[in-house]
Amino acid sequence: METIFTKIVNRQIPAHIVYEDDLVIAFLDITQATKGHTLVVSKAPYKDIFEIPRDLFKHLFGVVHKLSGAINKSFNPLGINLLNNNGIEAGQTVFHYHVHIIPRYDLNEIDIKLKNNSSNLNVEDYKKRAEMIITALL
Ligand code: AMP
Numbered sequence: 001m002e003t004i005f006t007k008i009v010n011r012q013i014p015a016h017i018v019y020e021d022d023l024v025i026a027f028l029d030i031t032q033a034t035k036g037h038t039l040v041v042s043k044a045p046y047k048d049i050f051e052i053p054r055d056l057f058k059h060l061f062g063v064v065h066k067l068s069g070a071i072n073k074s075f076n077p078l079g080i081n082l083l084n085n086n087g088i089e090a091g092q093t094v095f096h097y098h099v100h101i102i103p104r105y106d107l108n109e110i111d112i113k114l115k116n117n118s119s120n121l122n123v124e125d126y127k128k129r130a131e132m133i134i135t136a137l138l
Helices: 004-009 054-075 123-137
Strands: 017-020 024-028 038-042 079-083 098-104
Touching: 004 024, 004 038, 017 054, 024 054, 038 054, 054 079, 054 098
Parallel strands: none
Antiparallel strands: 017 024, 024 038, 038 098, 079 098
């Protein structure tokens, strides 16, 4: 299915493109949550991490690695967050696989904070959760 990112790939709408190859394109996120906020996008419109083929995923993350280095070099941030939302409940708004590279200059500039939900858990709970994942890998 065509998305807003397909339109960028096809040059139907403008974007500030910083990288492109046969499989992947990267451009500045329009919101610029922080200076240099960049999206790395698969050209083919796979919806999310469950749809994107593993080889393409590996290639895309190679590009994420390369661009993180370039952003680090050009803007000299104090840190970088990588963010990939999958599903509405996870905050995904564009259903076309992409990874955010978000350079960080200040701890409080944007809010990406994980809550600690461990207070009611015991060792058995952790064991059960780990076993469920291990079983699913088989
Ligand atoms: P997500 O919420 O993880 O699906 O991220 C989608 C991102 O796409 C948001 O951060 C938007 O700001 C960004 N976005 C949407 N439309 C455009 C556009 N035309 N050019 C650049 N970024 C866009």
